[in-house]
Amino acid sequence: MSIEIDIAVAKVVAALEQQRLNDAAREALPFSKTMFSPDASSGLNSHLLTVVFAHKLPTILGSIRQEDAQWLRVAAGLHILGFDKASRRYLSEKVHTPFRHANDVTVRMTVFAANHQRRLQQFRETDVKKARVRGITENSCASCRAINGRVYDLRSLPMLPYEKCSCDMGCRCTVAAVLD
Numbered sequence: 001m002s003i004e005i006d007i008a009v010a011k012v013v014a015a016l017e018q019q020r021l022n023d024a025a026r027e028a029l030p031f032s033k034t035m036f037s038p039d040a041s042s043g044l045n046s047h048l049l050t051v052v053f054a055h056k057l058p059t060i061l062g063s064i065r066q067e068d069a070q071w072l073r074v075a076a077g078l079h080i081l082g083f084d085k086a087s088r089r090y091l092s093e094k095v096h097t098p099f100r101h102a103n104d105v106t107v108r109m110t111v112f113a114a115n116h117q118r119r120l121q122q123f124r125e126t127d128v129k130k131a132r133v134r135g136i137t138e139n140s141c142a143s144c145r146a147i148n149g150r151v152y153d154l155r156s157l158p159m160l161p162y163e164k165c166s167c168d169m170g171c172r173c174t175v176a177a178v179l180d
């Protein structure tokens with residue numbers, strides 16, 4: 001089984017590095033149990049991968065060299081497809097200049113950012129105009145607390161993960177549609 005996983009991971013990595021995102025999702029499908037797509041729908045995963053590769057990285061991550069950004073996207077792709085261990089290993093082998101945050105936090109925020117973009121897209125498609133920020137925990141930083149519970153027009157909604165966040169484990173703020 002572990003050899004099968006290694007082979008699958010190698011194929012997924014190659015596909016992600018070449019931005020063959022549908023292929024990556026398809027290769028991962030038999031193995032992936034992800035939090036974002038519990039029904040293991042490759043369609044949803046390929047969409048999220050597309051967002052990771054198409055959008056700028058969140059500003060909270062600071063300035064990242066272009067090649068590191070590509071490796072980070074591949075690591076985020078592995079994370080999305082449920083290969084967490086492979087994601088950590090890949091990034092630690094590839095990236096020599098440390099990010100501002102720990103590698104796993106950096107990957108998680110990259111995926112959070114993509115999920116946020118996807119949610120905003122759904123809001124626009126369904127004519128949602130306002131959203132409420134939520135998702136703080138008892139350990140959240142003052143910046144995250146300051147925006148928690150606030151309702152924003154979509155156009156003035158801060159980019160999430162929140163640029164001003166100083167939470168140790170990274171920003172976990174998210175948004176919920178406000179229907180009124």
Ligand SMILES: [Zn+2]
Pocket residue numbers: 140141142143144145164165166167170171172
């Ligand atoms: Zn925070």
